[in-house]
Amino acid sequence: MTTLLETRYRAVLRLLPAYYRREREEEMVETYLWDVDQETQDQSRPTLGEVASIVALAVRSRLGAGSAPRRYAVLGSAVRLFALFAVLLQAASAVVDRVLGLTWASTRGGSQWALFTDGFTGHGVWAGAGAIAQWFLPLLWTVAWFALLRDHRRLAQVSALVAALPTLWPLTDLWTLDFAPSDSGYVVAATFLAWSSALALCAAHHRDAPPARLPVGTPGLVFAACCVLMGGSVVALPDGVDTAWALVTCYLVMALAWLLYRARTGSSGSAAGEGAALAALGLLLLAVRITAVYPWLDELPGTLRVGVLTQAAALVALTAALAVVSGRDLLSRGT
Template sequence: MTTLLEARYRTVLRLLPDYYRREREEEMVETYLWDVDQETQEQSRPTLGEVASIVALAVRSRLGAGGAPRRYAVLGSAVRLFALFAVLLQAASAVAERVLGLTWVSTRGGSQWAMFTDGFTGHGAWAGAGAVAQWFFPLLWTVAYFALLRDHRRLAQLSALVAALPTLWPLVDLWARDFAPSDSAYVVAAAVLAWASALALCAAHHRDAPPAALPAGAPGLVFAACCVLTGGSVVALPGGVDTAWALVTCYLVTALAWLLYRARGAHRVPAAEAAALAALGLLLLVVRITAVYPWLDVLPGVLRVGVLTQAAALVALTAALAVVSGRDLLSRGT
């Protein structure tokens, strides 16, 4: 006879994928009920710790744990690659933005440098601490990138979570106001991009996952190339770019180069890589649109053409990557 506690355990275990439940459910239920007497089983429920461990196991088993069916293996690989690509992109953007900013203020005379330092020291201790954190925390995307590729997963996860924190402060500021500023949608989109990257890294790069690796290229060279692309896109149009310009430009160039490299000759385009880049492209499209839409009517003509071209290229490239990924999955019967 099934007791109430056993029924509750089985309900929670439904979070696990079918293949895992078929193999392990009975064993897990027996383990949970091993030293619980019959009377207690009619009055108890799973503890929060047990539920949390089952949720964590459900995430690991759905994201490509050992012995998972191919569809789960592909999903896990795609999420891991999405996290790696997104962290790389934001790391390069953070470094390039700060290098260009420091170069600008240090070469424009004492007044520009004074304005820069005043942002950290001229508004009180708490405001100064917040400004310092907003400036330095995004640099931890770089730590997360290299730590992940060296298989220091805990360091990578912690660094990514801290690097994403500054995107929450504009949200708090937004909620504290009685009106919605024109860039509110962009603030939300930027936070979604950062936290999707950090949480994907934490969820998919679990202890049962294979070590992270770039599909091609040495980690340092790839990072340097992304920094050059990101910074160069700003230098090419000084004063004529918005907050999403460099990020989107770097993605478009690298994703297109990857697609052409993988598709040449008889090479098969891996579904997981294409799906990861398509998901990242979709998020960047939202960032691109929300960053420019409120100001579209007042943008200079050249910049308006540039951002609209970026948006169109994102749509086309993301759709192409999604088609490539879907075609590979169908051809392999996933």
């Protein structure tokens, strides 16, 4: 006779994909019920630890763990590549932003340097500690990038989660204010980008996943190229860029290069996953691009307005092209 505890375990196990339940459900139920007294099973429930372990297993099995069916393997590959690309962009952006900021502050005279240091020392101990954390913690995106590609997964996951923490502070400020500041949309979009990147890294680069590998190049060379591209795009327009300019510029070059490479070499086993990952990242960056510039669009000089609108249009076009290409690859392979 089925007990209430067994029914509850089976209900929780429904979080697992069907292919996994067919292979392992009976064995798992027997294991969970093994040392539970028959007389108490109608009064017992799965523990929080057991539920958490099943949830973690459900994530791993749906993101290409072991010998998963092809659709789960493709999904897992796409999420892993999304995390890889997103971490790369945010790592390069954090380094470039701080290098250019330090360069500007240290070469524009004592008054500019005093203004820079005042952000850390001129508002009290707690505010100063928060400003220091907001300045330094995003640099951990770089640690996450290199740790991931050296297969130090736990270090990469912890670094990404800590690097994303500073995005929560302006978000909490929105809840405490009686009015919505003009950059509230950008704050939400930037927070979502950071945390979707960190959580995708934690979920998809699990212990059963294959090691992270770049489609082309070495980790140091790719990172340096992104830094040079972002820095160059800012230096070229020092008085006319916003917080999303360099990030989106680097993505556009990366996505366009992938599309050209894909057109030249044809479809490959990982093409659908790469295209879907870049398309998903493009959608998030489009939200960042729009929310960063929309409140100030009427105040922008004509040339800069044309520039950001052109960048947004290119982002829409490339993201749509990536979605079409990846969709065709998935359909052609029957996924």
